[in-house]
Amino acid sequence: KQEVTQIPAALSVPEGENLVLNCSFTDSAIYNLQWFRQDPGKGLTSLLLIQSSQREQTSGRLNASLDKSSGRSTLYIAASQPGDSATYLCAVNDAGGYNKLIFGAGTRLAVHP
Amino acid sequence: DTGVSQDPRHKITKRGQNVTFRCDPISEHNRLYWYRQTLGQGPEFLTYFQNEAQLEKSRLLSDRFSAERPKGSFSTLEIQRTEQGDSAMYLCASSFGRGYGPYNSPLHFGNGTRLTVT
Numbered sequence: 211k212q213e214v215t216q217i218p219a220a221l222s223v224p225e226g227e228n229l230v231l232n233c234s235f236t237d238s239a240i241y242n243l244q245w246f247r248q249d250p251g252k253g254l255t256s257l258l259l260i261q262s263s264q265r266e267q268t269s270g271r272l273n274a275s276l277d278k279s280s281g282r283s284t285l286y287i288a289a290s291q292p293g294d295s296a297t298y299l300c301a302v303n304d305a306g307g308y309n310k311l312i313f314g315a316g317t318r319l320a321v322h323p
Numbered sequence: 324d325t326g327v328s329q330d331p332r333h334k335i336t337k338r339g340q341n342v343t344f345r346c347d348p349i350s351e352h353n354r355l356y357w358y359r360q361t362l363g364q365g366p367e368f369l370t371y372f373q374n375e376a377q378l379e380k381s382r383l384l385s386d387r388f389s390a391e392r393p394k395g396s397f398s399t400l401e402i403q404r405t406e407q408g409d410s411a412m413y414l415c416a417s418s419f420g421r422g423y424g425p426y427n428s429p430l431h432f433g434n435g436t437r438l439t440v441t
Contacts, residue, residue, distance in 0.1 A: 214365070242427060251437075253327070253414055254366070256429035299365050309354070309379055311430065313365025 212237045212304045216314035223290055223321055231285040231317045233300035238278050241303045244311065245274050245285050248297045257298075258285070290321045325349070327433035329415050335439045336405055343401045344436045348417030355398050356430065357390055358414040359383065366414055372398060373420070405440045412437050 213236045223229055233243070242261050246254040258267045258274040260283070266275040271288040283300055297318045301311035328347040336342050348355050353374050358366035369388070371379040374395035384390075387405075392398040402409055416430040 244429065246432075251434075253329075253432035253434040254416075254430075256431065259427075259429050261427065301365070309371045309373075310356070310368035310381070311358075311366075313367070315363065315365050 212240075212302060212312045214300060214302055214312050214314035216298075216300060216317050218317060219315065220318040221320070223319075225290060225292060225321055225323050227290050227321075229287050229290055229319075231287070231298050231300075231319070233283040233285070233314055235281045235283075235302050235304075235312075237304055238281050239305040240278065241305070243274075243276055243283050243300060243302050245272075245283075246299045246301065248299060248316070250297075254299065287319075290319075292321050292323055294321050295319055327415055327417055327431050329413075329433035329436050331436055332434065333437045333439075335441065338407060338440055339404055341401065341403045342405060342438065343399055344413055344415075344438075346398045346400070346415030346433060348397070348415070349431055352417035352419050352431070353395065354418045354420050355392055356416040356418075357398070357400050358416065360412045360414055360435070361410075369400075402438075405438075407440050410438055410440045 245257045260276040273286040297316040299316040301313040355372045357369040360366040372392040412435040416432045
């Protein structure tokens, strides 16, 4: 059974820092991995989707990498800003049910001025 | 693109009552998903539609839960005889996919319906 773990559970950093959020999954047979952002009381916003054949994806200050064989992904946020404060979730689309995502519990990020 | 719309945003109900939620996906999206999220956890998959066909259901979806997507447009999720353990955020998402293979386009989520069962 696929399990997704995110470390750390919470992170507080000063504005301007570069930071790394970690995601690990137990079964490497995945189709893709997706990173989302969730603001309090809101739905999820897709940030980056990495296909199983890809190693990384970039969007603006965000860069996500995927190492399928080791079951790991990282989300790198450059030059963090207070507006980046949110919960970041990773999810895998695996061979066990290819039209459903299995989510981690998220990393709650606070960027203070 | 007006995004995925969910109604109502909040619902408070007494234990034992029935509730129904509605989701309007992005118009050109043929795939629709329901997820449930409790505080401090990631969303858990409930069910998936491709057009009007319900193709996958989680074991989380007990016989008190039913979902429909008539005509392949909006969807409804009904919970009968609600229990306090049903209290959660119910999220709808949509995407576009060709054929029946794994989705490879990002999911677009609505803002959810928060259900509180007293």
